[in-house]
Amino acid sequence: MPRTNVLAIILAGGRGARLEPLTRDRAKPAVPFGGSYRIIDFTLSNCYNSGFRKILMLTQYKAMSLHRHIAMGWSRYFCREMKEFADVVPPQQYVDENWYLGTADAVYQNLFAVDAENPDYVVILGGDHIYKMDYSKMLRFHIKSNADATVAAIPVAPAAAARQFGVMEVNQEFRIVGFEEKPEQPKLIPEFSDRCLCSMGIYIFSTQFLRDVLSRDAADPSSQHDFGSNIIPALIGQHQIFAYSFMDENRKTEAYWRDVGTLDAFYDANMDLVSVDPLLNLYDEQWAIYTFHPNYPPTKFVFADGDRTGLAVDSIVCPGSIISGGVVHRSVLGHRCRVNSFARVEESVLFSGVNVGRGSKIRRSIIDKGVEIPPYTTIGYDLSRDIQRGFTVTENGIVVVAKQVQM
Numbered sequence: 001m002p003r004t005n006v007l008a009i010i011l012a013g014g015r016g017a018r019l020e021p022l023t024r025d026r027a028k029p030a031v032p033f034g035g036s037y038r039i040i041d042f043t044l045s046n047c048y049n050s051g052f053r054k055i056l057m058l059t060q061y062k063a064m065s066l067h068r069h070i071a072m073g074w075s076r077y078f079c080r081e082m083k084e085f086a087d088v089v090p091p092q093q094y095v096d097e098n099w100y101l102g103t104a105d106a107v108y109q110n111l112f113a114v115d116a117e118n119p120d121y122v123v124i125l126g127g128d129h130i131y132k133m134d135y136s137k138m139l140r141f142h143i144k145s146n147a148d149a150t151v152a153a154i155p156v157a158p159a160a161a162a163r164q165f166g167v168m169e170v171n172q173e174f175r176i177v178g179f180e181e182k183p184e185q186p187k188l189i190p191e192f193s194d195r196c197l198c199s200m201g202i203y204i205f206s207t208q209f210l211r212d213v214l215s216r217d218a219a220d221p222s223s224q225h226d227f228g229s230n231i232i233p234a235l236i237g238q239h240q241i242f243a244y245s246f247m248d249e250n251r252k253t254e255a256y257w258r259d260v261g262t263l264d265a266f267y268d269a270n271m272d273l274v275s276v277d278p279l280l281n282l283y284d285e286q287w288a289i290y291t292f293h294p295n296y297p298p299t300k301f302v303f304a305d306g307d308r309t310g311l312a313v314d315s316i317v318c319p320g321s322i323i324s325g326g327v328v329h330r331s332v333l334g335h336r337c338r339v340n341s342f343a344r345v346e347e348s349v350l351f352s353g354v355n356v357g358r359g360s361k362i363r364r365s366i367i368d369k370g371v372e373i374p375p376y377t378t379i380g381y382d383l384s385r386d387i388q389r390g391f392t393v394t395e396n397g398i399v400v401v402a403k404q405v406q407m
Contacts, residue, residue: 006139007119007207008052009110010043011103012088012127013060018262021392021402022368027059029127030066031266032351032369034273034282035318035332038069039260040127041291044086048077049249049287050135052123053084056113058106060091060099073292089113102225108214114207122210124203124227130269130280131257132249132287133202142204145242149209149235151176152202153243154257155195161186164259166199166228168243176241181228200246200257203227209239249287256280264396267366270332270349274314296320296335308341318352326356334369348380365399374407 016028023031029040040057047055059066067088078084089110091099100106107114107124114122121142123135133152142150153168161167167186169178178187179199186196205213213231217223223230235241248255256279260266272278282289296319301310303325312328318335325341334352339345342359353370356362360373363380373379379386380399387393389407392400 005120006052006054006123007114007117007121008047008055008123008125008135009107009114010040010047010055010057010125010127011106012040012057012066013063013091013100013106014128015061016128016261019260019266021400022263022266022366023062024402025062026065027062028261029057030063030069031260032334033130033260033266034270035316035334036293037289037291038066039130040066040069041073041289042130042132043125043127044074045287045289046131046133046135046249047086047123047125048290050133052135053078053082054117054119055086056110057086057088057127058100058110059088060106063088063090069292074290077290102223102229103227104214104217104223104231105225107210108218108225111211111214114211119207122205122207124205126201128261129200129257129259131200132289133246134249135202135204137247138202138244139204141244142206142242145174146240147204147242148206148239149213149232150204150242150244151232152200152246153197154200154246154255155189155192156198157194158186158188158196161196161198166201166232168197168199170197170243174243174245176232176236176243179233179236181226181233197243199228199232201228203232204244250279250281251284251286252279252281254279263366263392263394263398263400267349267394267396267398271330271347273332274316274330276314294320294335299323303341310339340375364397365401367401368403370403371401371405372407377407 012029016023033039074086163182166181189195250256258269260269299317300322303310308325310323314330315328316332320336323339326339326343328345331345331348333350337350337354339356340358343356345362348362348365350367351369354367356373357375359376361378365380383393386399
């Protein structure tokens with residue numbers, strides 16, 4: 001199957017309100033993850049590893065950071081002469097003067113870009129989930145099933161699915177016969193007493209069918225113009241709509257797919273990475289995760305005299321960082337971080353450029369890019385005081401310190 005007959009569209013324009021303050025000045029897909037990466041790197045890497053080399057990223061809110069990341073880190077992986085690209089597409093107002101009204105409307109307003117490539121199939125993806133998947137396997141299933149549309153599906157516990165995901169019912173051929181968007185009481189898979197079949201927000205459409213469906217939806221004033229709420233439910237029983245069971249390229253006993261849309265979920269996913277045997281394998285050379293790697297010097301650990309020791313245990317520490325007489329335990333540190341003498345960082349996520357002052361103590365916290373933590377500061381030990389200082393404290397007691405905060 002030639003690569004050129006598939007166009008991937010990544011929806012990368014959401015506000016990411018539940019990740020505030022990390023999304024205060026960046027789009028959710030541009031939020032750093034795992035030290036070296038951005039969230040969108042996982043979807044882009046899946047496309048690249050799947051052989052899908054024609055990619056449009058539709059943005060809307062606070063896209064500068066994302067645009068810069070793509071320009072610096074991803075352009076080198078694609079060859080324009082071979083008609084390969086990964087392009088960021090801001091709202092064009094090509095159809096009317098509205099911003100995108102929903103996920104379906106975002107694609108509808110960019111059908112001109114789809115027509116310019118004239119693909120046989122369009123793969124529609126979210127840019128805000130962490131997982132590994134070979135989309136070409138899903139495309140083969142779509143073609144073999146003679147489907148008009150195919151929806152990627154994963155079993156999820158009902159408590160986690162309720163009010164969060166679209167829930168499907170399928171027949172023995174995996175044709176979708178029922179679909180509810182974010183139901184209060186999700187219907188269970190008949191063979192399982194503790195799982196329901198949820199949409200992953202990944203869709204494959206035959207191009208002409210997609211064009212017709214979106215045009216009809218755009219003319220419906222009662223529609224929310226959303227794939228999960230409107231497009232997929234309206235197609236069931238009328239067209240060949242199939243579910244594709246998620247095949248995980250992470251190669252662990254448990255399938256890995258994470259929506260890091262809340263601060264607590266984002267924190268937990270990062271903390272998994274520093275465990276002895278993390279659920280997400282970032283070191284798998286068979287399914288590499290690509291990103292922009294800045295030209296920083298190697299990580300450095302300084303001092304080992306008495307009670308002043310530069311040490312990191314069970315942690316990820318990215319290039320350019322210096323652990324200068326401080327201790328880092330079960331934490332993720334981005335590029336160019338500095339932990340000064342007698343400072344301690346525990347179970348925390350530090351974005352790039354964070355400077356932890358001498359004698360400071362950080363625990364169960366997320367510190368945004370470039371934050372300067374003064375000497376002898378404590379964060380995460382007294383949550384009431386952290387709230388008084390203007391920090392965000394999550395339901396699970398994680399402290400989030402925004403950029404340019406005054407301490």
